[in-house]
Each structure stands twice: as C-alpha cells, then as structure tokens.
Amino acid sequence: MKIYEFKGFPNPSRVRIALAEKGLIDQVSFISVNVPEGEHREPTFLAKNPWGTVPVLELDDGMVISECTAITEYIDHLDGQPSLTGRTARARAIIHMMQRRAESGLLDAATDYFHHATPGLGPKLELNPNKAWGEARGERVGWTLRQFDAVLAQTPYLAGDVFSVADITAFVGLGFAEFAKIAIPEGLTHIDAWRRRIAERPSVSAA
Known part of the structure; x- marks a missing residue:
C-alpha cells in the first residue's frame, strides 16, 4: 500500500494514528505531496485524486481511495484487532x-x-x-x-x-x-x- 500525504497535516495524521493502532504503519509506503507548494493541484496528483486532497491510499492493484474516513474504514477492516469503527x-x-x-x-x-x-x-x-x-x-x-x-x-x-x-x-x-x-x-x-x-x-x- 502507498499513502500520498503531507506529514503533520491533520488528515494524514488521522490515518497514521489509525495505522499505528492497527499495527500496520510499517506495511505502508508514504509518499510526500508538498501541499504548501501546491503539488496537490498539479496534473500528476489530480490524476489520482481530482479533488486535490491528501491523504490518498493506493492499493497494490492500483485502486485509489481518498477521503480520510474511507481510508480509515479500509484500514480498520484489514485486521480485526483493535476495532476502531465498531463491531456491532x-x-x-x-x-x-x-x-x-x-x-x-x-x-x-x-x-x-x-x-x-x-x-x-x-x-x-x-x-x-x-x-x-x-x-x-x-x-x-x-x-x-x-x-x-x-x-x-x-x-x-x-x-x-x-x-x-x-x-x-x-x-x-x-x-x-x-x-x-x-x-x-x-x-x-x-x-x-x-x-x-x-x-x-x-x-x-x-x-
């Protein structure tokens, strides 16, 4: 898995905390997108996420998932422990x-x-x-x-x-x-x- 982010920004931080809670942070490659310099608005990044926001999760098969809540939902269901989004x-x-x-x-x-x-x-x-x-x-x-x-x-x-x-x-x-x-x-x-x-x-x- 790859995550496109700008480390320290709020939404990327949410995903990093979720990954760490699940013990998955070492299974992800983090790719920096320089948001303060406008890199998130360049064609290369917009081809992955036309909304121009970080973070973006890219799966091994090329599937791209954006929106922080969707990414954390995916992360949470990769492994059962602990549950961050609820069991019942x-x-x-x-x-x-x-x-x-x-x-x-x-x-x-x-x-x-x-x-x-x-x-x-x-x-x-x-x-x-x-x-x-x-x-x-x-x-x-x-x-x-x-x-x-x-x-x-x-x-x-x-x-x-x-x-x-x-x-x-x-x-x-x-x-x-x-x-x-x-x-x-x-x-x-x-x-x-x-x-x-x-x-x-x-x-x-x-x-």
Whole structure:
C-alpha cells in the first residue's frame, strides 16, 4: 500500500494514528505531496485524486481511495484487532455519529477558520477567502468542544468505553484548532483529561 500525504497535516495524521493502532504503519509506503507548494493541484496528483486532497491510499492493484474516513474504514477492516469503527450495529452507529460530529464541528470547522479567517497557506493557494464565514466556523469549534466535554463527563471516550476513530478525529482537530489560534473555551476539564490520555497512546507518538 502507498499513502500520498503531507506529514503533520491533520488528515494524514488521522490515518497514521489509525495505522499505528492497527499495527500496520510499517506495511505502508508514504509518499510526500508538498501541499504548501501546491503539488496537490498539479496534473500528476489530480490524476489520482481530482479533488486535490491528501491523504490518498493506493492499493497494490492500483485502486485509489481518498477521503480520510474511507481510508480509515479500509484500514480498520484489514485486521480485526483493535476495532476502531465498531463491531456491532449499535457501536458502529454511535462511532459514526461522533466521528461525523468531530469532523464537521471541530476539524473541518478549524480548517475553514484557518483557510478563511487567517492567511492560511498564502495568497497563491487561498483563492476565495471569506473572513466572516471563517470566524463563524471558529466559533463552532468552541461550541463543539463544550458539547464533547459534556459527553466525556459520562464516558471515557467520545463513543463510549472504547477508543475509536471519533477520538482520533477529535484529538487531531483540537490540535489543529490550537495551531490555527482559535480560542479554546476554558474549564473543559473532561476534554483536558481525555486529551492527556489520548496523547499517551503509543500510536500518537508513532504517528
């Protein structure tokens, strides 16, 4: 397998953590795509993923899979242990729900803030910034984190008792929100404790 990525960016980090959790990180060749220099918009890369986003997974038979959630779903089903996307219908539904909330309300919102309310990747790549939209999305980050803090007051992880892809997405999203200098609400004691526990997982340091 090959993964086209820019190491350190949020979505590639999500995939690396998932691979490390599954013990598969050594079975993947990582190919760097220089996003800050616009390499993701060049014809060679767009032939693999016309959407121009990283990461992209290329299988040994040439099949290409993009979109981070699709890649992590594929990774999770290569091997049974541990399950990151749930084993039962109930577990899968709850994980998917919380994963989507973490993606839309935290990681994607922080990304929108970065691209629209800050200089982002610079004028050559940020072609249609909308500052008001970006600032509104930054506010959504704080709202989402307050909701997650309430969830984590009841359960150790976002989707219940077991670490899942929802935790990976939220952990990476929170880190990116701080990188983008979004104001994080104070007093989120359950988020803080959860974050410390996630940071101690070997998969995070391996990624």
